[in-house]
Amino acid sequence: MSHRRITFIQAVREAFQEEMRRDERVFILGQDVRAGIFGTTSKLVGEFGEDRVINTPICESASVGAAVGAAMTGLRPVVQIMFGDFNYLAMEITANQAGQWHYLSDGALKVPMVIETPSGARGGAGYGHSQSLEAAFILPPGLKVAVPSTPYDAKGLLKSAIRDDNPVLFFEHRRLLTQRGHVPEEEYLIPLGQADIKREGKDVTLVALSATVQKALSAAERLSQQGIEVEVIDPRTLVPLDKETIFKSLQKTYHLVVVEEGRRRGGFGAELTAIAAEEWFDTLDAPVQRLGTISAPLPYSPVLEAACIPSEDDIVRAVLRSLGQEE
Amino acid sequence: MALDNDTLKELYRNMVTVRLLEKRVERLVTAARIPCSGHFGTGQEAVGVGICGPLRSDDYLFGTHRGFAEYIGKGMAPAEILCEYYGKATSLSRGRLGQHLLKVDVGIMPLPSSLGSEFGMSVGAALSSKLRRSGQVTVNLFGEGTAGQADFGPALEMASLWQLPLVFVCNNNQYVELAHYRNVVATEDIAPRAGGYGVPYEIVDGNDITLVYDATERAVSRARNGEGPMLLEFKTYRRGTHYTGDPGGYQPREEIAAWEKKDPIDRCRDRMMAEGFWAETDEQAMRETIEAEIEAAVQFAEESPYPDPATVTENIYAQGGDKS
Numbered sequence: 001m002s003h004r005r006i007t008f009i010q011a012v013r014e015a016f017q018e019e020m021r022r023d024e025r026v027f028i029l030g031q032d033v034r035a036g037i038f039g040t041t042s043k044l045v046g047e048f049g050e051d052r053v054i055n056t057p058i059c060e061s062a063s064v065g066a067a068v069g070a071a072m073t074g075l076r077p078v079v080q081i082m083f084g085d086f087n088y089l090a091m092e093i094t095a096n097q098a099g100q101w102h103y104l105s106d107g108a109l110k111v112p113m114v115i116e117t118p119s120g121a122r123g124g125a126g127y128g129h130s131q132s133l134e135a136a137f138i139l140p141p142g143l144k145v146a147v148p149s150t151p152y153d154a155k156g157l158l159k160s161a162i163r164d165d166n167p168v169l170f171f172e173h174r175r176l177l178t179q180r181g182h183v184p185e186e187e188y189l190i191p192l193g194q195a196d197i198k199r200e201g202k203d204v205t206l207v208a209l210s211a212t213v214q215k216a217l218s219a220a221e222r223l224s225q226q227g228i229e230v231e232v233i234d235p236r237t238l239v240p241l242d243k244e245t246i247f248k249s250l251q252k253t254y255h256l257v258v259v260e261e262g263r264r265r266g267g268f269g270a271e272l273t274a275i276a277a278e279e280w281f282d283t284l285d286a287p288v289q290r291l292g293t294i295s296a297p298l299p300y301s302p303v304l305e306a307a308c309i310p311s312e313d314d315i316v317r318a319v320l321r322s323l324g325q326e327e
Numbered sequence: 328m329a330l331d332n333d334t335l336k337e338l339y340r341n342m343v344t345v346r347l348l349e350k351r352v353e354r355l356v357t358a359a360r361i362p363c364s365g366h367f368g369t370g371q372e373a374v375g376v377g378i379c380g381p382l383r384s385d386d387y388l389f390g391t392h393r394g395f396a397e398y399i400g401k402g403m404a405p406a407e408i409l410c411e412y413y414g415k416a417t418s419l420s421r422g423r424l425g426q427h428l429l430k431v432d433v434g435i436m437p438l439p440s441s442l443g444s445e446f447g448m449s450v451g452a453a454l455s456s457k458l459r460r461s462g463q464v465t466v467n468l469f470g471e472g473t474a475g476q477a478d479f480g481p482a483l484e485m486a487s488l489w490q491l492p493l494v495f496v497c498n499n500n501q502y503v504e505l506a507h508y509r510n511v512v513a514t515e516d517i518a519p520r521a522g523g524y525g526v527p528y529e530i531v532d533g534n535d536i537t538l539v540y541d542a543t544e545r546a547v548s549r550a551r552n553g554e555g556p557m558l559l560e561f562k563t564y565r566r567g568t569h570y571t572g573d574p575g576g577y578q579p580r581e582e583i584a585a586w587e588k589k590d591p592i593d594r595c596r597d598r599m600m601a602e603g604f605w606a607e608t609d610e611q612a613m614r615e616t617i618e619a620e621i622e623a624a625v626q627f628a629e630e631s632p633y634p635d636p637a638t639v640t641e642n643i644y645a646q647g648g649d650k651s
Contacts, residue, residue: 027458051458057488059481065447066454066485072436073387073455097444101437106421107642108431142643165645240649 005180011151012040012116012172015158016078018187020048023076026162027052029063030080030116037082038118038177060089064115068098068167071113076162084119084171085131098167099142111142112165114158120173120211120261121309126300132210132262132293137169138238138271144168144192145238149213151181153236156190164192173211173261193240197249201229204255204319207246207272208232212259212291212310219315230319238268246272247280254285255322259310264292289318330380330540332604338380338400338536339595339605342372344617345396346592348405351621352395352412356571360629361412363425368394370534370566373591374498376400377539378466378559381547387434387452387465389445391498392426393565397468402433406624415631422634434463443469443476450485453493453556464550466543468496471560472503474517483524486556494546495521495558498533500565505577521558533561534591537598563591 006014020026027048028041034055036042045053056063060081067079081087087094094115101109121130137145144166148154154172161168198213199220208216213234220230231249235242250256256276258269269290276288291310299305320326349367356365368375375396379388382401390397395408410418411425419430427438436452439445449467456463473479474497486493497517501508509515518528531542539561546557564586568575599605640648 054454054489057481057484059478059484061444062447062450062478062481062485065444065478065482066451069436069448069451069453070455070458071451072448073452074459075455077451092441092444093447096441097437097439097448102645103643104420104423104427104437105429105431106419106423107645108419108429109437110645112645141649144644 004183004185006151006183007178007180008151008154008172008176009039009178011155011183012158013042013044015155015162016041016044017047019159019162020044020052025074025076026078027054027075028078028080029054029056029067031056031058031082033080038174040116040172041080060086061093064090064093064098067113068093068111071111072101072109076112078114078116078162081115081117083129084117084133085128087115087117087133094137094143094167095140099140102166103142110165111167114161114168114170116170116172118172118174118177120175121298121305122174123302123305124300127297130298130305132171132173132260134169134171134209134238135260135262135267135271138268142166143239146170146192146236147210147238148172148236149176149210149234151179151183153190153196153234155183156188157192157236160189160192168192171210175211190236192237193242195233195235195242195245197231197245198234199230199232201231201253203229203253204231204257204322205246205249205253206230206232206315206319207256207258208234209260209268212261215310215312216259216315219312219319222316223319228319228323243275247283250280250283254283256284257289257291257315257318257322259291259315259318261309262292263295264290265295267292286322286324289322291315291318330537334380335537335595335599336605338376338540339592339599340613340617341376341399342396342536342592342595343614344405345372345376345394345399347617348399348408348621349394351625352409353571355625362414363412365426365571366393366569367567367571368396368500368565370586370590371498371500371563372396373536373539373595374496374533374561374563375468377536378468378496378543380540381544382434382464382466384433386463387436387449387456389436389449389465389467390428390438391468391470392438392442393470398428398435401435403428403430403435404624405621406627409624409628410631413628413631414633415628416634417627417631421638442473443478446476446478446482449493450482450491453486453491454489457489457491462551464492464494464547466494466496466547468498470503471497471499471501471508471512471517474520475511480520480524483521483526483556483558487525490553490555492550492553493556494543494550495556496543497558497560498563499560500563502565502569502578504569505573507577516560518558518560526556526558528558528560530560530562533563534589534594536591536595
């Protein structure tokens with residue numbers, strides 16, 4: 001068992017390398033993927049050639065459309081959308097086409113593809129380069145949605161996403177890209193639909209996504225000093241959602257807090273809260289606490305941006321509110 | 328490869344099948360036997376049928392919402408079309424698609440309701456066949472109104488940039504929904520737009536099936552030989568309204584009458600008769616056979632069961648369903 005630590009970017013690139021070596025049907029297309037603006041696809045062209053690492057013109061919708069067409073005809077494309085926000089440019093293709101033709105064709109067509117998309121607020125990128133839109137892909141049918149929070153999860157989930165026979169959205173929070181984490185040399189896969197308990201605790205179940213997992217873990221450390229043990233669960237994929245792991249935790253804690261960097265209104269937390277109200281009512285001792293970004297355009301000034309997004313302090317307060325211990 | 332007499336007879340038979348089937352389905356829509364509306368293409372059958380003539384069965388076709396020409400041309404049977412329109416369990420999609428005709432094993436690819444969303448997909452299909460070295464050609468048929476969609480230009484750009492085996496075919500029937508196309512299309516011809524992307528183009532009479540066939544044959548051979556994409560614009564005319572139930576009245580009567588004289592089916596038949604390989608008796612026998620086939624298909628669709636509602640969650644995902 002090695003103790004190698006690599007960055008999120010390296011982990012993603014390794015997943016691409018391994019899957020492209022393993023299966024010649026896998027190829028990558030997107031804007032500047034040969035250079036790799038965030039590094040996840042850099043240098044792949046040297047090993048795999050220009051036929052399998054394809055720079056596209058600047059048109060997200062036609063690029064995702066091309067991935068759909070290639071996926072339906074026997075290849076396994078990965079299309080990169082350089083910023084999560086730009087997924088809206090391709091939303092018609094992703095939501096109305098990619099996710100629907102397997103069903104509409106009654107299985108005659110498969111759409112095995114991945115949309116890889118760096119996203120999230122990193123401070124100073126401003127409106128149009130900072131949103132976390134993963135929850136927007138819960139609504140359309142037929143899609144899967146991955147939101148890894150560590151290099152280890154990123155590599156294992158991406159490999160599974162590439163091998164999956166359905167379209168998978170793969171969100172990479174830009175604040176995580178340069179962070180290092182343990183990634184073994186040996187090959188491994190993480191199935192889509194399996195949550196990970198990032199920290200065990202008995203008092204409150206705290207479900208966190210993507211970059212908010214780290215904030216949740218820091219908040220949990222602080223709360224631990226006050227004698228409150230928070231269980232931090234990272235669902236890792238929103239669709240399919242591992243409800244079982246969250247429910248098991250609730251059966252122990254009876255308190256649920258959910259935090260995401262996506263907008264709170266209509267977000268993942270709204271969906272999870274509804275599930276909790278419908279299915280887990282008897283395991284709730286307090287109202288669910290739901291944190292997310294406010295429904296404003298994300299402003300440029302780092303101070304304003306930070307004021308929109310849930311912070312570690314916000315998470316601490318939400319946990320205390322859940323326990324009826326608000327200041 | 329010139330168009331021989333037997334092939335022309337087959338194309339002619341397909342055009343007549345399309346005309347008769349569309350008329351029959353229109354009556355079924357009006358009688359509310361079929362739940363959807365219909366978009367028919369009387370007078371423009373030569374384009375959809377003709378472009379399929381030179382195609383291999385494994386070539387990909389992205390068709391349009393209007394009529395059955397390219398679907399019959401590429402190998403869908405009237406019963407398959409009717410069962411989809413009825414939404415019956417016996418349809419290829421088991422009741423999921425309706426008017427969005429699809430038959431993957433003969434290369435009929437998705438028809439998005441949002442017309443023009445297939446432009447990127449046709450690029451992807453052509454890119455895929457190029458990367459797989461399969462020798463398949465993709466044909467993307469669209470109307471002059473759909474050329475206004477956002478992905479049209481980028482698709483031409485990608486096809487040109489990557490020299491894809493992709494033939495864009497504009498079926499210019501001169502009406503975009505409820506108005507003459509020049510209300511919403513800035514230029515008389517769509518084809519020269521391809522030139523801006525370095526894609527060669529031709530503008531051809533779309534009511535002469537021999538010309539449609541020949542032009543497509545040239546473009547498809549070129550594409551198959553690795554010489555890249557082309558755009559063909561076929562000039563034709565939609566003699567009917569946009570959809571069944573559209574009261575019409577926006578097409579001048581003289582205009583319709585003038586195009587009736589250029590009817591593609593009449594022209595094809597006159598030519599075959601003049602050249603001596605088609606007779607009135609052939610015509611009569613063929614029509615009787617087609618009508619019998621259509622009536623049998625209607626009966627089959629009528630008698631077919633609706634899908635079991637329990638199947639509604641099947642195949643949402645590859646390898647499974649989802650009830651949430």
